[in-house]
Structures are given as structure tokens and as C-alpha cells.
Amino acid sequence: MLSSYQERLRQVNSSMQELAATVEKAQRIAFEGFKESDIEKLDEAKEALKGCGLKANDIDNEVIKTLALYGPEATELREMVGYLKMTNELVNTCSTLKSYIKNNKSLIAGGFDLGKIKASLQTLHQSALNAITYMVTMIDISQSEEELRNLYRSIKVEESKGDDLYSIVQKDLSDTLYHTDIDPLDFMTVLKLARKLERISDHATNVAKLLLFIKTGGDLESN
Numbered sequence: 001m002l003s004s005y006q007e008r009l010r011q012v013n014s015s016m017q018e019l020a021a022t023v024e025k026a027q028r029i030a031f032e033g034f035k036e037s038d039i040e041k042l043d044e045a046k047e048a049l050k051g052c053g054l055k056a057n058d059i060d061n062e063v064i065k066t067l068a069l070y071g072p073e074a075t076e077l078r079e080m081v082g083y084l085k086m087t088n089e090l091v092n093t094c095s096t097l098k099s100y101i102k103n104n105k106s107l108i109a110g111g112f113d114l115g116k117i118k119a120s121l122q123t124l125h126q127s128a129l130n131a132i133t134y135m136v137t138m139i140d141i142s143q144s145e146e147e148l149r150n151l152y153r154s155i156k157v158e159e160s161k162g163d164d165l166y167s168i169v170q171k172d173l174s175d176t177l178y179h180t181d182i183d184p185l186d187f188m189t190v191l192k193l194a195r196k197l198e199r200i201s202d203h204a205t206n207v208a209k210l211l212l213f214i215k216t217g218g219d220l221e222s223n
Contacts, residue, residue, distance in 0.1 A: 005070045012066070012083055013141060015059045016090075020136045020207075022048060022055070023093050027132050027200070030101055031125050037108050042101050052094035056087040082214035086207055093132075093203040100196035103189050112186050117172045121194060124165040128197045131158035131204035138208055141215050148215055152208045155201075162201040169194040 026048040033041030063080050107114070114121065138151040173190055176182055 005066065008062070008066045008070075009079065012059060012062055013139065015055070015062070016083060016086060017136065017139045019052065019055050019059065019087070019090055020132075020139050022052065023090060023097065024129075024132050024136050026094075026097055027129050030097065030104070031129055033101075034104055034125055035122060039105055039108055042105050042108075046098060046101050049094050049098055053091055056091045059087050060084060078217055079214045082210045086210045089203055089206050089210065093200060093207075096196050096199045096203060100193060100200075103193045103196065106189055107186065107193070110186065112183075112189075114190070115176060117169060117176060117190060120165060120168045120172050121190075121197070124162060124169060124194060124197045127158045127161045127165060128200040128204075131155050131162070131201040134158070135204040135207050138211050141211060145215055148212060152212055155204050155208045159201045159205045162198045166194050166198045 026045045029041055029048060030045035032038070033045060063083050067077075067080055134151050134154045138148055138155070141148065143151075170191070173187060
């Protein structure tokens with residue numbers, strides 16, 4: 001039977017999985033909205049993100065209550081600190097995704113034709129979604145250290161791909177700007193769209209680092 005402290009810790013982890021799954025769900029819907037140029041789907045994705053901040057606050061409050069009630073030792077304290085940092089990272093992910101949705105809706109409403117840029121953006125979007133999906137799976141820290149490290153490596157691969165794909169989008173966008181009469185505001189909006197997708201993979205990597213810190217201890221890698 002789990003102790004009261006371990007049960008609270010399990011509940012915190014479960015709540016964290018639910019919050020991360022909300023982000024993944026919104027990301028999937030937003031991807032469909034991007035592929036189909038569907039503003040309604042993008043609104044649905046935005047709606048799915050409602051309450052992310054409140055859910056994160058609830059988790060933080062539960063962590064603080066647990067700290068106050070049980071005064072955990074060093075190992076348990078490490079877990080609590082890791083979760084507090086993680087909620088902040090997930091809230092930042094929600095904010096990044098909301099900004100992405102806003103920029104995407106702006107392009108669709110303005111009738112902007114992405115042309116060949118859409119293919120590279122779609123690949124970047126898939127990479128960001130992959131990173132989030134691995135992150136959601138990784139939050140279940142009941143897995144072995146080897147399993148968690150494998151998931152971490154998968155997330156790092158997607159993060160690296162995101163950097164490369166962002167550079168490709170920049171190149172494709174520059175080519176489009178050179179050959180067509182593109183509005184500079186549309187140019188900047190597409191660039192912001194790509195940057196938000198790249199940042200989502202960065203957020204997933206930061207969460208993965210925190211999960212390894214919770215599981216194994218040691219020094220927390222800088223972001």
C-alpha cells in the first residue's frame with residue numbers, strides 16, 4: 001500500500017499527465033486546422049487550451065500543500081521542485097500554442113497562399129507534435145530510467161529537426177519574397193508561425209530535462 005505522501009505524489013503526477021495531454025490534444029487539432037486551412041478547427045484547439053493556467057495553479061497548490069504537510073527529504077524535495085518548474089513550462093507551451101493559433105488564423109483570414117512553404121511548415125508542425133507526444137508519455141515516471149532516457153533522446157531528435165526545419169522555412173520564405181510580391185506583414189506572420197512551432201519542441205525538451213532530474217537527480221541541465 002502506498003503511503004499518504006506517495007499517494008499525493010502519484011496524484012500530482014497524474015494531474016501533470018492530464019495537463020500535458022490537454023496540450024497534445026490542442027496541438028493535434030491545430031495541426032488539422034493548419035492542413036485544412038480551417039479556422040473552426042483552430043478555434044477548437046484554442047478552446048481546448050482554456051483553463052491551462054488554472055490547472056497548473058491547482059497542481060502547484062497541491063505540491064505546496066504536500067511540502068507543508070510532509071516536509072519531504074532531499075529526494076522527495078527534488079521531485080516537488082521539478083513539478084513546480086514543470087507546470088510553468090507547460091503553461092508556457094500553452095501560451096506558445098495560442099500564439100501559433102492566432103498567427104495561423106490571421107494568415108487564413110487574409111487569404112494568404114503559403115505555396116511551397118506549406119510543405120516545410122507541415123513537416124515542422126509534425127516534428128513539434130512528435131516532441132509533445134513523447135513528452136506526454138515521458139511524464140509517467142513509473143517507467144524505468146532507460147525508458148525515460150530513450151524518450152528524452154527522441155525528444156532531442158525532434159528538437160534538432162525543428163531547428164533545421166525552421167531554417168528551411170526561412171529559406172523557402174526568402175525565395176518566395178524574392179520571386180513574388182508578398183506583404184511584409186504576411187512574411188513576418190509566417191516567420192512567427194514557424195518560430196512558435198520550433199519553440200514548442202524546445203518546451204518539450206525542457207520538460208523532459210525536468211523529468212530526468214526528478215527520476216535520477218544530479219544537476220539540472222540549463223535550458
